[in-house]
Amino acid sequence: MKTSYMGKVARINLTTGEIKVESLDFDLAKKFIGGRGLGTAMLYEEGIAKVEPLSADNKLIYITGPMTGTASPTAGRYMVVTKSPLTGMIASSNSGGVWGAKLKYAGWDAIIVEGKAKSWVYINIEDDKIEILPADKYVGMLSEACDEAFKEVHPKASVLNIGPAGEHLSLLAAIMNDKDRAAGRSGVGAVMGSKNLKAITVTASKNAVEPHDADKLKEAMKACLKKIKDNPVTSQGLPTYGTAVLVNIINNTGVFPTKNWQESYYKEADDISGETLKDKYLVKNNFCHRCQIGCGRVVTIDGNKVAGGPEYEPLWAYGGNCGNNDLNAIDKANFYCNEYGMDAISVPCTIAAAMELYQLGAITDADCDGMPLKWGSAEAIVEWTKRMGEASSPLAKLMADGSYRLCEHYGHPEVSMSVKKQEMPAYDARGVQGIGITYATSNRGGCHVRGYLISPEILGLPEQLDRTTTEGKAAWCKIFQDLTAVIDSMGLCLFSSFALGAPEYAALLNAGTGTEYDVNGLLEVGERIYNIERLFNKAAGMKPEDDRLPKRLTEEAIPDGPSKGMVSQIKVTLPQYYEARGWKDAFPTKETLDRLGLVEKN
Amino acid sequence: MIEVRLFATLRENREKIYFLPAENFHCALDIYNHLNIPADEVSTLLINGFHKKPHDEVKDNDILALFPPVGGG
Numbered sequence: 001m002k003t004s005y006m007g008k009v010a011r012i013n014l015t016t017g018e019i020k021v022e023s024l025d026f027d028l029a030k031k032f033i034g035g036r037g038l039g040t041a042m043l044y045e046e047g048i049a050k051v052e053p054l055s056a057d058n059k060l061i062y063i064t065g066p067m068t069g070t071a072s073p074t075a076g077r078y079m080v081v082t083k084s085p086l087t088g089m090i091a092s093s094n095s096g097g098v099w100g101a102k103l104k105y106a107g108w109d110a111i112i113v114e115g116k117a118k119s120w121v122y123i124n125i126e127d128d129k130i131e132i133l134p135a136d137k138y139v140g141m142l143s144e145a146c147d148e149a150f151k152e153v154h155p156k157a158s159v160l161n162i163g164p165a166g167e168h169l170s171l172l173a174a175i176m177n178d179k180d181r182a183a184g185r186s187g188v189g190a191v192m193g194s195k196n197l198k199a200i201t202v203t204a205s206k207n208a209v210e211p212h213d214a215d216k217l218k219e220a221m222k223a224c225l226k227k228i229k230d231n232p233v234t235s236q237g238l239p240t241y242g243t244a245v246l247v248n249i250i251n252n253t254g255v256f257p258t259k260n261w262q263e264s265y266y267k268e269a270d271d272i273s274g275e276t277l278k279d280k281y282l283v284k285n286n287f288c289h290r291c292q293i294g295c296g297r298v299v300t301i302d303g304n305k306v307a308g309g310p311e312y313e314p315l316w317a318y319g320g321n322c323g324n325n326d327l328n329a330i331d332k333a334n335f336y337c338n339e340y341g342m343d344a345i346s347v348p349c350t351i352a353a354a355m356e357l358y359q360l361g362a363i364t365d366a367d368c369d370g371m372p373l374k375w376g377s378a379e380a381i382v383e384w385t386k387r388m389g390e391a392s393s394p395l396a397k398l399m400a401d402g403s404y405r406l407c408e409h410y411g412h413p414e415v416s417m418s419v420k421k422q423e424m425p426a427y428d429a430r431g432v433q434g435i436g437i438t439y440a441t442s443n444r445g446g447c448h449v450r451g452y453l454i455s456p457e458i459l460g461l462p463e464q465l466d467r468t469t470t471e472g473k474a475a476w477c478k479i480f481q482d483l484t485a486v487i488d489s490m491g492l493c494l495f496s497s498f499a500l501g502a503p504e505y506a507a508l509l510n511a512g513t514g515t516e517y518d519v520n521g522l523l524e525v526g527e528r529i530y531n532i533e534r535l536f537n538k539a540a541g542m543k544p545e546d547d548r549l550p551k552r553l554t555e556e557a558i559p560d561g562p563s564k565g566m567v568s569q570i571k572v573t574l575p576q577y578y579e580a581r582g583w584k585d586a587f588p589t590k591e592t593l594d595r596l597g598l599v600e601k602n
Numbered sequence: 603m604i605e606v607r608l609f610a611t612l613r614e615n616r617e618k619i620y621f622l623p624a625e626n627f628h629c630a631l632d633i634y635n636h637l638n639i640p641a642d643e644v645s646t647l648l649i650n651g652f653h654k655k656p657h658d659e660v661k662d663n664d665i666l667a668l669f670p671p672v673g674g675g
Contacts, residue, residue, distance in 0.1 A: 012672075065670055085657065149675075165624065230673035231671075232645070232670065233671050233673035234673075236611070236671065236672075237610065237668070237670065237671050237672040237673055238673060238674065240611065241610060241672070243673070243674030243675060244674070245610055245672045245673075245674055246673075246674040246675075247610070248607075248609045248610075248667075248669070249646060249648075249667075249669050249672055252609075252648050252651060252667040253648060253651050254651045273609075274610070275609065275610060275613065295674070309672075311621065311675050312675070449675060452675050454675065455673070455675075459646070459671075459672065459673055460645065460646060460653070461673065464653055466653075467653075468652075494675065495673070495674075495675070498673045561650070561651070562648075562650055562651020563651060595617070602612070
């Protein structure tokens with residue numbers, strides 16, 4: 001049967017050097033689609049939940065979705081799925097650019113990397129040919145230089161690489177591709193570093209993926225494009241200002257965490273907003289492969305360097321969360337995150353936590369090597385980002401493993417604003433009740449792209465909910481989580497969902513793969529994916545108490561601003577959520593697993 | 603006075619911020635009209651940080667924040 005899957009998976013063992021070509025397990029693909037869902041199912045089946053994340057036993061799956069590279073909207077995404085060294089649970093980090101589509105064009109749905117090379121290597125893929133080559137001379141290179149150096153050898157390749165952070169196993173290390181696109185979260189770059197794998201270069205002679213039914217896909221695509229064009233968020237808001245447009249609306253709602261969440265309204269927010277970025281620093285938009293939106297920013301740094309610009313999250317995290325309103329410094333620090341290959345959410349959030357530890361006197365000037373971690377210091381956010389990338393001092397090395405381990409080291413675990421040891425993103429869950437459920441129950445730890453309830457609770461999409469109430473939020477959270485799991489598994493960008501809904505995704509997937517999903521059927525696949533992630537976490541040793549928010553969100557009310565006095569009501573919503581999911585004590589019941597066709601492994 | 607903050611495309615050909623005498627306005631829509639902002643261009647209206655509708659009342663010391671459709675994440 002014709003299908004937009006390539007039908008092939010490469011299994012590359014870096015210990016033995018063996019490269020095996022396997023057929024895609026179509027039965028498993030039908031149950032879990034691809035990308036995040038299928039990658040997790042493969043890891044779970046292969047018993048990876050119980051391994052040590054930075055050992056040779058862990059596996060690293062680079063996996064596309066069935067729609068990656070097809071003529072579908074925003075179809076340029078791939079996922080890195082592995083056991084996270086940051087959380088000890090499932091990691092699935094998503095990235096755009098063109099690398100994922102090239103992997104597919106070269107003929108592969110996924111590559112599974114196992115074992116550990118004796119010395120630094122890279123993998124070169126040219127259509128069917130896969131080779132493991134020495135990479136010693138690329139070690140230590142920053143992302144831009146690395147990309148350019150590999151292109152000298154493989155001129156038509158798209159390059160995926162780790163930076164110095166991944167090489168020295170920073171738990172905040174990202175995997176970069178196409179210079180400035182990142183599979184950013186959960187320390188996936190450290191897993192790649194632990195295997196002595198510096199890069200994967202992909203060259204493809206084709207540039208298209210044939211779907212199951214080209215006419216049907218064309219029809220579905222046409223309907224999607226119209227919706228994307230008619231939707232003011234995808235046709236105007238995101239292209240004009242990027243995700244940075246959120247700075248002002250989130251701040252004016254009083255849920256813009258400031259100074260490591262001690263406050264939640266930042267008076268200088270407009271200085272670091274999408275509007276200011278556009279007026280002062282924007283050079284042009286940056287489009288991922290097959291994207292019609294173009295939310296990416298290209299900016300000028302220090303008046304001369306042109307590079308990928310910050311999204312909303314780093315603008316917030318280096319901005320309000322560090323009490324800093326120097327936008328050029330944020331652009332620069334964000335650039336260094338890309339260059340050293342680090343998570344541009346967790347790195348600045350860890351700097352913010354370090355600034356609070358400095359405020360408390362736990363971190364002293366003696367620890368700071370001439371660069372005090374003072375609130376609002378533009379110099380400090382740039383310098384400490386570089387230091388974390390280089391692990392160049394004892395404190396920098398500690399910080400490079402994230403706020404949880406840093407704050408625990410200094411005897412102030414409560415200062416780490418993290419869930420499951422991963423830093424929370426840019427929305428204060430004290431003033432937005434639904435998003436707190438997303439944070440607490442996200443299978444990969446603190447995260448906003450696992451059920452973005454900011455959309456209904458703040459942005460009014462698809463309808464306006466009251467952000468202050470708990471009623472109905474558990475059910476909303478479940479649906480958002482399940483639909484997100486579907487989009488992530490198809491190989492599409494989540495931002496398409498501002499304009500598209502489940503019916504459009506079902507039409508695209510059916511045209512691509514020959515399935516016959518209706519909306520409910522598709523959402524059930526999303527639910528299955530969310531549940532297998534939870535089974536993975538259970539096998540990895542997750543406990544019910546890991547579904548929790550930092551104490552600050554439940555016990556310290558927002559001190560000022562529009563949301564003054566609010567705390568998270570997660571104690572009310574969490575039991576409602578478990579009921580909506582058919583879970584008991586944070587895990588699926590036997591009935592739920594049976595309904596979803598899942599079997600728990602011992 | 604009422605403080606009115608405009609964002610994103612609503613700033614085009616307008617100021618970022620206005621301070622208006624409260625007694626001249628009954629509801630948010632009166633302010634839209636005064637600033638020549640078509641109501642359908644405002645996707646989100648916040649009054650003191652809370653989502654409101656154009657016909658909702660405004661009073662002295664209120665802070666209004668007006669946004670066109672925005673999204674991200």
